[in-house]
Amino acid sequence: MSAAPKTSPGSFFEDFAVGQDIVHATPRTVTAGDAALYQALYGSRFALQSSDEFARALGLRAAPVDDWLVFHIVFGKTVPDISLNAVANLGYAEGEWGVPVYPGDTLSATSTVIGVRENSSGRTGTVYVRTRGTNQRGEEVLSYVRWAMVHKRDAASPPPEPVVPDLAAAVAPDSIAAGHVPGFGHFDMAAAGARARWGDYAAGERIDHVDGMTVEEAEHQLATRLYQNTARVHFDQFAAKAGRFGRRLIYGGHVISLARALSFNGLEAAVRVVALNGGRHVAPLFAGETVFAWSEVLEKAELRGRPDVGLIRLRIVAAKDRPCGDHPAADAEGVILDLDTWVALPR
Amino acid sequence: MSAAPKTSPGSFFEDFAVGQDIVHATPRTVTAGDAALYQALYGSRFALQSSDEFARALGLRAAPVDDWLVFHIVFGKTVPDISLNAVANLGYAEGEWGVPVYPGDTLSATSTVIGVRENSSGRTGTVYVRTRGTNQRGEEVLSYVRWAMVHKRDAASPPPEPVVPDLAAAVAPDSIAAGHVPGFGHFDMAAAGARARWGDYAAGERIDHVDGMTVEEAEHQLATRLYQNTARVHFDQFAAKAGRFGRRLIYGGHVISLARALSFNGLEAAVRVVALNGGRHVAPLFAGETVFAWSEVLEKAELRGRPDVGLIRLRIVAAKDRPCGDHPAADAEGVILDLDTWVALPR
Amino acid sequence: MSAAPKTSPGSFFEDFAVGQDIVHATPRTVTAGDAALYQALYGSRFALQSSDEFARALGLRAAPVDDWLVFHIVFGKTVPDISLNAVANLGYAEGEWGVPVYPGDTLSATSTVIGVRENSSGRTGTVYVRTRGTNQRGEEVLSYVRWAMVHKRDAASPPPEPVVPDLAAAVAPDSIAAGHVPGFGHFDMAAAGARARWGDYAAGERIDHVDGMTVEEAEHQLATRLYQNTARVHFDQFAAKAGRFGRRLIYGGHVISLARALSFNGLEAAVRVVALNGGRHVAPLFAGETVFAWSEVLEKAELRGRPDVGLIRLRIVAAKDRPCGDHPAADAEGVILDLDTWVALPR
DSSP states (O other): SSSSOOOOOOGGGOOOOOEEEEEEEEEOOOOOHHHHHHHHHHHHHHHHHOOHHHHTTOOOOOOOHHHHHHHHHHHHHHIIITTTTEEEEEEEEEEEEOSOOOOOOOEEEEEEEEEEEETTTTTEEEEEEEEEOTTTOOOOEEEEEEEEEOOOOOOTTTTOBOOOOOOOOOOOOOSOOGGOOOOOOOOOHHHHOOOOOOGGOOTTTTEEEOEEEEEEOOHHHHHHHTTTOOGGTTTTTHTTTTSSSSSSSHHHHHHHHHHHHHTTTOOOOEEEEEEEEEEEOOSSOOTTTTEEEEEEEEEEEEEEEEEEEEEEEEEEEEEESSOOTOOOOOSSSSEEEEEEEEEEEEO | OOSSSOOOOOOOOGGGOOOEEEEEEEEEEEOOHHHHHHHHHHHHOOHHHHHHHHHHTTTTOOOOOOOHHHHHHHHHIIIIIIIIEEEEEEEEEEEEEESOOTTTTEEEEEEEEEEEEEESSSSSSEEEEEEEEEOOOSEEEEEEEEEEEEOSSSSTTTOOEEEEEEEEOOGGGGSOOOGGOOOTTTOOOOHHHOOOOOGGOTOOEEEOOOOOOOHHHHHHHHHHHHHHHHGGGGGHHHTTTTSSSSSSSOHHHHHHHHHHHTTTTTTTOOOEEEEEEEEOOOOOTTTTTTTEEEEEEEEEEEOOOHHHHHHHEEEEEHHHHSTTTTTTOOTTTEEEEEEEEEEEEOO | OOOOOOOOOOOOOGGGGGEEEEEEEEEEEEOOHHHHHHHHOOOOOOOHOHHHHHHHHHHHSSSSOOOHHHHHHHHHIIIIIITTTTEEEEEEEEEOOOOOOOOTTTEEEEEEEEEEEEEEEEEEEEEEEEEEOOOTTTTEEEEEEEEEEEEEEOOOOOOOOOOOOOOOSSSOGGGGGGSSSSOOTTTTTTTTTOOGGGOOOOTTEEEEEOOEEEEEEHHHHHHHHTOOOGGGGGTTTHHHTTTTSSSOOOOOHHHHHHHHHHHHTTTTOOOOOEEEEEEOOSOOOOTEEEEEEEEEEEEEOOOOOOOOOOEEEEEEEEEEOOOOTTOTTTTTTTEEEEEEEEEEEEE
């Protein structure tokens, strides 16, 4: 047949140029069904996302969907265009959630290439993109930078002029939009299962989230397909068995959501994640392994014009097959995730 | 860090006192997503919960969610406060479902301690609680008593004055609220897949439900997280492998829902469970095992003022890796559940 | 007990007579929860079913549910009456989807027996039925013929007069109702992730869909229960381990949906399946195996009165543990599905 090839091979390093804008397929209407599946996949108990009544008491029109569900859906859209040929997802920065996402909202995503740098091997390069997720009214629901190591199509192609964006070590609390945090004036601590408010946490405090959650192949596959994330390494055991690990890799975002759900035990009132300062998938997770997590209060901040809200810069560390009572460092055996976020709590 | 501990260790036997009221976190809005997951987890085919049109013909405004889904959500809320340190869930009594729960309703739960008795070992005690689940209008959707064996924090602490509540052997049919059963005047037997009405069943009749359902780890984990039931024994294989069974325990309520779904084959018209007289999880179920069930008609009753409705007191017995054509007794090898309920059928 | 048996043994070959109409239980309201589960089970990315906004731009009131989800729900209803005692599902023909199905619609199914023929062994027979699925307004959402090999109750019973219906080799494009395809005048190719329109495909063209998807037991069980398909072979490992394969069989429709989702890569604009010309489940799929697929453009056609729409007669072949870059024939090792459909694309 002389017809043009119909399947996409994904993008290679040579396909990215600084300044380039990418419109990602496929728009996705988020529903109560997605929220229920998210609940079943991670078991989160944060009251804001669990109860329409609780959300209304905070001034929202209904329970918004989980902040990380928004992240995964937006992220998933970028995979076919950005990281189908990625060796690794290297990092995140300058992430901020925007307006809440409710069942019925339709999410779309676009990315801008903000950096490219060929690696010394000459076979791969690092691509930096800023991705924006918007709802059907064009309101931003999420914006973040990520960078990934991407294969070159041809090792012999000349390297581009290197551009490495200057990224903030953390989102400045002053830049966080106060309007994206619901009103915490009528925050029902008992309903939320919470004993500690913002004032009860101290910088430097470490919290072991105690519980462990074992992951099954069916679970991470259901999750990753729910996000329309098509990265092959998560689904194809036939190819995986001949690969480096012999097994399917679990989407890193699955680990983030598990750690977030585990963190309820100790952070019950931290009902909204407002910013993603950075994060690193330290090691892969595989089915059959059990995830534990602990958190550290890196710093505390007020939210401009919002006496009802306090911010905590929270580092969440997840490990596998290793309880976290001793707060293992990022380079400790078994650690798989080191994530730096800002979360909002009632004062 | 000098900050107070943030994670809850759960309650111990010493923490319970008769008369104590407990408000459980987290309110939970039930949605069509939950109903779909429940469908996918158990495969039930009772027409009332399957079809808005069928429900409307019975005078309801839409298909209510499954009665046991309501139970599991209410039960799940009680776990962090009642049974996180439980050795075993010992029994149920005096359970009645109230107003139907529709997608969009928000469920909350409270419990009252109605009994405490230290066990002879001195290391555990039995706690009796009456739990009430309500919707966002404060209407009762479920009320039941359960008792669990809970660890003492300190074996040396003195035993409390023993109080053992006087519980009914079965809910009296006369006490069942007639208004909680939809109108069976226009019950479409063909649509329901039903051949037998109330009058076709005889006290003493035994029904083998024939089919078997094998349970996977991913399935019971999805279910138990959907119910926000956080009991660690269901999720943490890392801890389980060093434990008594070497495996994750499956939430007993998962078995109830499987048995209920299997019971469609032979009880197609029994579309509403109205009361829980008692129940015992005879033995644990593990992933990879196959559940079978049979039922016995213990007695029949009319429902006050409702010539369209008949009640059957139904004992459902579930077994694992053992078909139930011979109606095994509760102490037979392989039996895992012995449950006593009232169900409503059209006359 | 003298009461009549309450469980259905399913129908046997002797129970079918040409002209017989069968009303299937249980009506089923399709919801956003079903659509989310379908998404999580297969990972499809066709824009029409993913986005309310995309669907509205094509003149629909919301995103319809997947065409194959409609098929599976209608098919599931027929199982207890038609194929509970089936040896095999042999084929499909003359399938056409009707009005779109939206969350909130309630589906029912009826079948008419259009053929019976005893097999030479005398122990089984082939039953042909035309099944119609309708929504709550009685509008047809799907109509198709299938035939299955069904056990006789008694090998000694006399054979019926053989009637074999005259079935079309393929649905004639002229007979396809133009009104069932949404308006493709404002088809956003970028949002759909599509590069190729109808005109870009050539008869004879073959497309390898590249990606592989490994199936887990929990996944196909969740799917098949979601469809209220009760065929025992999919759920009962206790019985299966003594059977021919030693394992649970995966519902053939699960393979169809996997192949359809995989076919997005190369057929992004083929957002609606309009007809099922035929299909054969060549070999069974088991958990742990990985599904691949390729497609062939058998022919192209216009749609009467619709200059915005083009039809492609598409053969989709799925194989297991075998990538399809070489377009394996239906009798090649590893092939499990050979399906013949008409799909609609924008011109």
